[in-house]
Amino acid sequence: MSAAMLNRWFGRGWLSAGYAFLYLPIVALVLYSFNDSPIPNVWRGFTLKWYVALANDNEMLSGFWLSLKIAFFTACGSVVLGTLAAFALVKYKRFTGRTLFAGMVNAPLVMPEVVVGLSLLLMLVSVQRAIGFPERGMMTIWFGHLLLGVAYATVVIQARLHDLNPQLEEAAQDLGARPHQVFWLVTLPMIAQSLASAWLLTFTLSLDDVVLSAFLSGPGATTMPLVIFSRARLGLNPSVNAVATLIVFVVAGGSVAASYLIARTERRRQQEMAAAFRTPSPDPSPHAKEESTT
Amino acid sequence: MNLASRFASVLRGRTAVIGAPYLWLLVFFLLPFLILVKYSVAEMEAVQPKDLIQFKDGLLQLTIKLSNYVFITQDELYYKTYLSSLKYAGATTFFCLLIGYPFAYFMARAKATIQPALLMLVMLPFWTSFLLRVYAWKGLLSNDGWVADLIIGAGLDQVLAALGIISTPGKLMNTPFSLVLGMTYTYLPFMILPLYGNLSKMDLRLLEAALDLGATPWTAFWTITVPLSKAGIIAGSMLVFIPCVGEFVIPELLGGPETLMTGRVMWDEFFSNNDWPLASTLAVVMILLIIVPLALFNKYQAEAQERRT
Numbered sequence: 001m002s003a004a005m006l007n008r009w010f011g012r013g014w015l016s017a018g019y020a021f022l023y024l025p026i027v028a029l030v031l032y033s034f035n036d037s038p039i040p041n042v043w044r045g046f047t048l049k050w051y052v053a054l055a056n057d058n059e060m061l062s063g064f065w066l067s068l069k070i071a072f073f074t075a076c077g078s079v080v081l082g083t084l085a086a087f088a089l090v091k092y093k094r095f096t097g098r099t100l101f102a103g104m105v106n107a108p109l110v111m112p113e114v115v116v117g118l119s120l121l122l123m124l125v126s127v128q129r130a131i132g133f134p135e136r137g138m139m140t141i142w143f144g145h146l147l148l149g150v151a152y153a154t155v156v157i158q159a160r161l162h163d164l165n166p167q168l169e170e171a172a173q174d175l176g177a178r179p180h181q182v183f184w185l186v187t188l189p190m191i192a193q194s195l196a197s198a199w200l201l202t203f204t205l206s207l208d209d210v211v212l213s214a215f216l217s218g219p220g221a222t223t224m225p226l227v228i229f230s231r232a233r234l235g236l237n238p239s240v241n242a243v244a245t246l247i248v249f250v251v252a253g254g255s256v257a258a259s260y261l262i263a264r265t266e267r268r269r270q271q272e273m274a275a276a277f278r279t280p281s282p283d284p285s286p287h288a289k290e291e292s293t294t
Numbered sequence: 295m296n297l298a299s300r301f302a303s304v305l306r307g308r309t310a311v312i313g314a315p316y317l318w319l320l321v322f323f324l325l326p327f328l329i330l331v332k333y334s335v336a337e338m339e340a341v342q343p344k345d346l347i348q349f350k351d352g353l354l355q356l357t358i359k360l361s362n363y364v365f366i367t368q369d370e371l372y373y374k375t376y377l378s379s380l381k382y383a384g385a386t387t388f389f390c391l392l393i394g395y396p397f398a399y400f401m402a403r404a405k406a407t408i409q410p411a412l413l414m415l416v417m418l419p420f421w422t423s424f425l426l427r428v429y430a431w432k433g434l435l436s437n438d439g440w441v442a443d444l445i446i447g448a449g450l451d452q453v454l455a456a457l458g459i460i461s462t463p464g465k466l467m468n469t470p471f472s473l474v475l476g477m478t479y480t481y482l483p484f485m486i487l488p489l490y491g492n493l494s495k496m497d498l499r500l501l502e503a504a505l506d507l508g509a510t511p512w513t514a515f516w517t518i519t520v521p522l523s524k525a526g527i528i529a530g531s532m533l534v535f536i537p538c539v540g541e542f543v544i545p546e547l548l549g550g551p552e553t554l555m556t557g558r559v560m561w562d563e564f565f566s567n568n569d570w571p572l573a574s575t576l577a578v579v580m581i582l583l584i585i586v587p588l589a590l591f592n593k594y595q596a597e598a599q600e601r602r603t
Contacts, residue, residue, distance in 0.1 A: 023419070
């Protein structure tokens with residue numbers, strides 16, 4: 001076998017092993033959710049009894065609804081604030097405290113969640129002592145998730161704003177559009193795809209968060225990950241496998257389908273734009289040339 | 295609309311665009327952090343920290359209590375915890391790089407048509423719950439689990455025991471092994487993605503030139519590919535190392551009593567011992583530990599963004 005062939009097969013082997021490593025736990029969760037055995041690691045035939053048990057599991061169900069609500073509001077809030085933050089960073093190169101601002105936007109991405117959770121809790125407790133508001137519960141969890149969500153949404157939207165062709169906005173301005181019209185009619189449709197991706201990403205992040213929720217939740221506000229976490233701490237639990245399987249198929253399946261649709265719409269839009277740039281004009285701008293070569 | 299009022303309205307728009315997220319971050323990120331620092335150095339009055347600066351009898355008093363900081367340097371447990379957190383985070387970064395670099399390399403050199411699919415497959419696990427994927431390892435590594443059977447069947451548990459990574463052969467769960475495996479698994483995509491982004495943009499003509507000039511593929515790899523991917527290596531390593539230092543969920547589910555992690559110790563001080571000032575002190579020290587890698591990461595991020603514009 002030649003060296004190049006060997007290299008290719010080694011590459012394929014490494015990739016396959018890597019993907020197997022990434023997907024093994026997910027496959028195991030799905031298979032064992034259908035296992036008719038109280039000991040989770042011993043296979044004893046197919047069953048749906050864990051799913052039936054799940055349907056009557058009020059703790060898990062109410063946790064699920066709470067998580068869903070928080071995730072929805074987190075995703076919406078993150079996209080709005082993330083768009084503003086991304087705009088501030090991309091469009092305005094100079095303003096007072098820009099370095100601090102950029103640092104604060106990126107920091108929650110890598111800051112240990114226990115630190116973020118503890119400091120937010122200490123602040124909310126201080127505020128609550130001073131003005132009697134907010135009670136720990138759904139809203140305080142939302143604040144925490146929003147902090148993390150804004151950071152992720154900003155990164156996603158910022159990347160898209162960087163790649164925008166500024167001439168399109170300039171053209172709209174030259175043709176007399178007011179700044180807010182430029183935003184709603186030109187910029188927003190062009191970044192819509194990244195807004196949708198950011199929404200999906202922050203939604204799943206919020207639906208999955210344990211640490212921030214544990215610090216910020218109050219009595220009666222137990223999210224689904226908190227329920228799962230407290231059961232997983234005690235040991236293996238077949239009901240958790242059933243929840244996992246549902247999440248894999250519903251949440252992951254839904255997000256993947258949505259991402260695919262978003263990407264397809266985006267591709268179509270880009271093709272239309274490329275076609276528009278190709279139409280002959282008496283004085284092609286340098287940017288149009290660039291666009292066609294890249 | 296005259297020019298002046300139009301200019302004013304643009305300025306107002308600018309203020310709102312910058313101001314809203316700025317204010318949000320000041321209130322929900324910076325202020326909580328300052329309160330955290332205050333809790334760690336303030337004298338406690340019942341459950342509330344006293345003001346650091348007080349005006350009493352015509353005197354301005356500044357009270358700072360450093361006993362918590364002194365305490366954690368004197369108690370061996372905390373010192374050991376920080377050290378072992380750094381050790382496990384470092385080991386995780388090493389294994390992520392070891393698995394992730396060749397992975398990203400072969401991804402970037404695969405046929406251009408299948409690269410989007412390969413990338414999608416790396417990101418897919420992100421969409422399924424992180425908590426549940428960590429929980430799954432509990433099953434895979436406990437007695438009779440698939441991976442445990444595989445490792446024990448191959449006799450690798452004897453090797454791990456001989457290296458001192460697990461204490462008794464045959465028991466893989468709740469050991470440093472299961473902890474580092476779980477963290478490597480969770481953070482591997484964070485290593486692969488920046489490396490892939492970097493390696494896929496590399497100018498392959500440089501490699502051709504090196505080969506034409508007589509370099510072996512191996513020399514070309516080490517003298518051209520690796521140095522050129524330095525930025526990706528740094529970004530990936532920081533994205534793995536920093537969150538690992540303060541990780542809580544994975545040590546709690548996969549670690550054991552011997553695997554001390556600072557996130558977990560801080561959690562216990564807060565939730566079990568209700569010692570808020572000590573928990574705050576531990577959190578502040580945790581940030582001091584990661585501040586150098588954090589600065590490195592931010593510098594790289596800023597440079598990457600500048601290059602794009």
